[in-house]
Amino acid sequence: MTADMTDVLAGVGPRLRRVRTARGVTLAALSEATGISKSTLSRLESGQRRPSLELLLPIARAHRVALDELVGAPETGDPRVRLVPRTVHGHTVIPLTRQPGPLQAYKMIIPERGEPEPRTHEGYEWLFVLAGRLRLVLAERDIVLGQGEAAEFDTRLPHWFGSADPRPVEVLSLFGPQGERMHVRARPRASAAPPAETG
Numbered sequence: 001m002t003a004d005m006t007d008v009l010a011g012v013g014p015r016l017r018r019v020r021t022a023r024g025v026t027l028a029a030l031s032e033a034t035g036i037s038k039s040t041l042s043r044l045e046s047g048q049r050r051p052s053l054e055l056l057l058p059i060a061r062a063h064r065v066a067l068d069e070l071v072g073a074p075e076t077g078d079p080r081v082r083l084v085p086r087t088v089h090g091h092t093v094i095p096l097t098r099q100p101g102p103l104q105a106y107k108m109i110i111p112e113r114g115e116p117e118p119r120t121h122e123g124y125e126w127l128f129v130l131a132g133r134l135r136l137v138l139a140e141r142d143i144v145l146g147q148g149e150a151a152e153f154d155t156r157l158p159h160w161f162g163s164a165d166p167r168p169v170e171v172l173s174l175f176g177p178q179g180e181r182m183h184v185r186a187r188p189r190a191s192a193a194p195p196a197e198t199g
Helices: 003-022 027-034 038-046 053-063 067-071
Strands: 086-088 091-095 104-110 124-131 134-138 141-145 150-154 159-163 169-176
Touching: 003 038, 003 053, 003 067, 003 104, 027 038, 027 053, 038 053, 053 067, 104 159, 124 134, 134 150, 141 150, 159 169
Parallel strands: none
Antiparallel strands: 086 091, 091 104, 104 169, 124 150, 124 169, 134 141, 134 159
16 A cells, blocks of 8 residues: 555544534434444544445435545646535535644635524634624624624534624634634724624
């Protein structure tokens, strides 16, 4: 086996975990959707089980992603970066990070989503509003962030976010495993009033 192939296979486990956690899917839910046991899925994600097509194809179908995205097969001969958008829970999500690792970046285009349905999962998230207005519900707080504002939070807290207006909001998201706090700390702009809170 070549060194390149070894590197590709070594990256499959972290990539599987990243795709699953980004969607807020538990191992139990993925097991039910794929017919693969929780223990096998766990061993795949930890690198203790070697990935095979028989295992990866059902996982790719369950997540509705291309198999190449799970495997991370390198593209050859073309230096252009192809950002492939996908839809997750009504969001348009564009992965910006091409390599597996503890911190992943995404651009998200989020529509107005109706009533909040807070969820929890392992991880830590940093959000930066590129355009529009973002409504963030975090535990008991209900905050609206404008363009250029940021927020970060432990995703084990019940949270939900969507556009605060009928127009979509564009957001940059950095997501890492629990404990991987971002090095950037958001500070209110000196000339801006603090974000409004509602009940």
